[in-house]
Amino acid sequence: MACCGSRRWAIRIAAHRPYPDVDSLLAAASEASYDMSHRDLTEALADESCMPQPLLGMRAPGSNAARTALRAAHAAYEARFGHVFVVSLDDCPPEEMLDRVLASIRTRLANDPDEERSTTAEELRRITINRLAHLVASHASAAS
Numbered sequence: 001m002a003c004c005g006s007r008r009w010a011i012r013i014a015a016h017r018p019y020p021d022v023d024s025l026l027a028a029a030s031e032a033s034y035d036m037s038h039r040d041l042t043e044a045l046a047d048e049s050c051m052p053q054p055l056l057g058m059r060a061p062g063s064n065a066a067r068t069a070l071r072a073a074h075a076a077y078e079a080r081f082g083h084v085f086v087v088s089l090d091d092c093p094p095e096e097m098l099d100r101v102l103a104s105i106r107t108r109l110a111n112d113p114d115e116e117r118s119t120t121a122e123e124l125r126r127i128t129i130n131r132l133a134h135l136v137a138s139h140a141s142a143a144s
Contacts (some may be wrong), residue, residue, distance in 0.1 A: 003131040004124070005047020006040040009033065015123040022136050029132050033125035041121055042083070048124070062098035070098060073105040080109060081116055088126035 001010050012032045019025040036044070062070075077085045087104045089097055108116055 001047075003029070003135060004033070004044050004128040005050075006036055006044040008040050009036060009044070009128075022133070024071055025136065026129055026133060032124060033121070033128055036121065038117075041117070041124070043118070044124055045083040045086070048086055066098050066102065070102050070105075073102055073109070077105050077109060081113065081120075083120070086120060086123045086127060088123050089129065090126070090130050 001007070002043065004010065009029075009032050010037075016028055019028065030080075074085055085101075085105055085108075087101060092100050108119060111119060117119055
């Protein structure tokens with residue numbers, strides 16, 4: 001549940017344990033993400049909005065004007081689509097995060113609701129896989 005807030009997703013991943021290796025686990029997690037229903041995605045996004053963190057991109061270096069624009073963009077996004085904005089920033093250098101998040105929100109605000117739901121599901125899948133990979137790696141390093 002720390003990786004994805006969909007209970008059905010978590011139950012599916014747990015039900016198929018043990019996995020022979022990390023790649024098998026990540027493949028199963030990816031497949032389960034593709035199979036999430038509208039309800040599962042809504043549940044996962046609600047969980048994302050409950051996480052105790054600032055708005056995505058707010059910790060990145062940048063000007064006060066950029067942060068103000070980012071707050072406004074997040075608010076516009078949530079008002080338009082009814083859920084928190086998610087985007088995978090795995091390979092993004094910290095100094096580019098604020099600009100990338102702001103550009104992504106602005107671009108995706110032009111999406112129709114169905115297109116945005118699909119984009120959001122893919123971004124959440126990427127985030128989930130990254131979280132799971134980090135969780136496994138942290139447990140492996142703690143065990144050694």
